[in-house]
Amino acid sequence: MKAVMISGRTLAQGAGCEDKMSPLYINEVSCCYLSEEDYRALGLSDGMNLLLTSPHGSAVLRAGVDRGLPQGMVFIPMGPWANMLTGTDTKGCGMPGFKGVEVEVTPTDEKVLDIRELMLRGR
Amino acid sequence: MRLQIEDVLCTFCGCLCDDIKVEVDEGRIEKVRGACRLGSSKIMGHNRIKSPMIRVNGELKEISYEEAYRRAAEILINARHPLLYGWASTTCEALKKGILLAEEIGGVVDTTATVCHGPSIIGIEEKGAVGSTLGQIKNRADLIVFWGCNPSEAHPRHTLRYSSNACGRFTPDGRKGRKVLVVDVRETRTARNADRFLRIQPGTDYEIISALRMIIGGKADSLPEDVAGVSKKELIEIAEMMKSAKFGAIFFGLGLTHSRGRYKNVDNALSLVSELNSHTKFVIMAMRGHYNVTGAGQVLAWSSGYPMAVDYARGAPYYNPGETSCCDLLSRRDVDAALIIASDPASNLPRGCVEALAEMPVIQIDPFENPTTLFADVVIPSAIAGIEVEGTAYRMDGLSLRLRKLVDVEYPGDVEILQAILDNVRRLRDDN
Numbered sequence: 001m002k003a004v005m006i007s008g009r010t011l012a013q014g015a016g017c018e019d020k021m022s023p024l025y026i027n028e029v030s031c032c033y034l035s036e037e038d039y040r041a042l043g044l045s046d047g048m049n050l051l052l053t054s055p056h057g058s059a060v061l062r063a064g065v066d067r068g069l070p071q072g073m074v075f076i077p078m079g080p081w082a083n084m085l086t087g088t089d090t091k092g093c094g095m096p097g098f099k100g101v102e103v104e105v106t107p108t109d110e111k112v113l114d115i116r117e118l119m120l121r122g123r
Numbered sequence: 124m125r126l127q128i129e130d131v132l133c134t135f136c137g138c139l140c141d142d143i144k145v146e147v148d149e150g151r152i153e154k155v156r157g158a159c160r161l162g163s164s165k166i167m168g169h170n171r172i173k174s175p176m177i178r179v180n181g182e183l184k185e186i187s188y189e190e191a192y193r194r195a196a197e198i199l200i201n202a203r204h205p206l207l208y209g210w211a212s213t214t215c216e217a218l219k220k221g222i223l224l225a226e227e228i229g230g231v232v233d234t235t236a237t238v239c240h241g242p243s244i245i246g247i248e249e250k251g252a253v254g255s256t257l258g259q260i261k262n263r264a265d266l267i268v269f270w271g272c273n274p275s276e277a278h279p280r281h282t283l284r285y286s287s288n289a290c291g292r293f294t295p296d297g298r299k300g301r302k303v304l305v306v307d308v309r310e311t312r313t314a315r316n317a318d319r320f321l322r323i324q325p326g327t328d329y330e331i332i333s334a335l336r337m338i339i340g341g342k343a344d345s346l347p348e349d350v351a352g353v354s355k356k357e358l359i360e361i362a363e364m365m366k367s368a369k370f371g372a373i374f375f376g377l378g379l380t381h382s383r384g385r386y387k388n389v390d391n392a393l394s395l396v397s398e399l400n401s402h403t404k405f406v407i408m409a410m411r412g413h414y415n416v417t418g419a420g421q422v423l424a425w426s427s428g429y430p431m432a433v434d435y436a437r438g439a440p441y442y443n444p445g446e447t448s449c450c451d452l453l454s455r456r457d458v459d460a461a462l463i464i465a466s467d468p469a470s471n472l473p474r475g476c477v478e479a480l481a482e483m484p485v486i487q488i489d490p491f492e493n494p495t496t497l498f499a500d501v502v503i504p505s506a507i508a509g510i511e512v513e514g515t516a517y518r519m520d521g522l523s524l525r526l527r528k529l530v531d532v533e534y535p536g537d538v539e540i541l542q543a544i545l546d547n548v549r550r551l552r553d554d555n
Contacts, residue, residue, distance in 0.1 A: 094448030
């Protein structure tokens, strides 16, 4: 499924953001939220993961539902997982495009990486 | 002895709430009252970096503060073009020291604003902003607009203390006496509590703001029936809602700065507010995220003339966002060492920038371990400002407030650490 990714703050992400190696923070920012309709259309259920791929990179995240999202949009709490999908182009103003990234969303059996594995991937 | 300290400032977000109560027993914080979940989590504290460390054969090894300062100074002296990044979660006094250090080593000082409200600052530089204090909004505003922001999750006490739900001198009925409009691409918790929710498509803020400006300027006839997926009828209703307010306030978030258009979205929103002032009183304010990101911009501005992304490599301050900003410097590999303070770029920057950071020597100054620690070559643990050391911070409306010290710790503060690194830089230079 093609979708538009936006990232942003959540309560749990904020509460954990000065204790980033804690399970609270890591669990929150490694989750990808979809609308109920998209969640059903992809045949997802509790504990299933998604592979998100953008022109800039890819990441495996846990799938969740956010009833406030319209179809065709995914939301990821800001953090290292969302940033795997974000490009570095700032359009000349210093700010990368953290919102509005086009992604391909596919259910996957791959596991969500530990924060250390994610950060040191490819090194 | 158990001690209750009142009127404590919370050093989490730009609200800088100054009415927190903290109970301290035997030099330890035991209880926090009045703070939100985010502030409580920070004030109560958690896992700290225990000792300074340097990386040896890929592993971090504990060393003394003196050795860490010397190693940090060596890295900075040997760099051609070092980056000094972060600053939003520390005091103004710390950044003043950081600027002295950057001048000494010809480095770039950039704050986390460049990946937050940096575009807002560029927009304000271009257009000017009709601003106010949070107190004016609390006491007077009868229309609150949250555009591309979600205070329910990012600034949990904002609505109650300063905006939609606050009771003020001329707004005694609080939420009942106000209208709340939320503009966003998804229905957030904030949107669910609004009187009106305008859902827009991602990246269409500029078109929607332009359409509202046309309606308010009396040119609705020239608009198509549908603007970026929103009907003209709905936009006319929103414009009327704005014009009929006695005192309107727009709070805007990263929905504007992170999306297509970036600073131009903010520029356009500032023009909308300026034009609304032909009809009524309207103000606008950025929802600043870190507790002193506003202060970091202030200190840089009064020291160099520029609010962020200031390059001292030429011997005089040079500023050009898109060139001297953190993401651009890293993705172009235009810096070769980094001092990271009170921030976590490994989590908050795009992957390509993180890869660049991992390739260079990194000095980290922070109370807490975070993903940047995984790449750091020198780690220097610091005291937490507003809890363990005092200092100055600026609230999101530009009001400067004095942070208090609540408990004693053995960790040095950021000011002390930066002064020690600066002393080592000067001494090593003299030796050579």
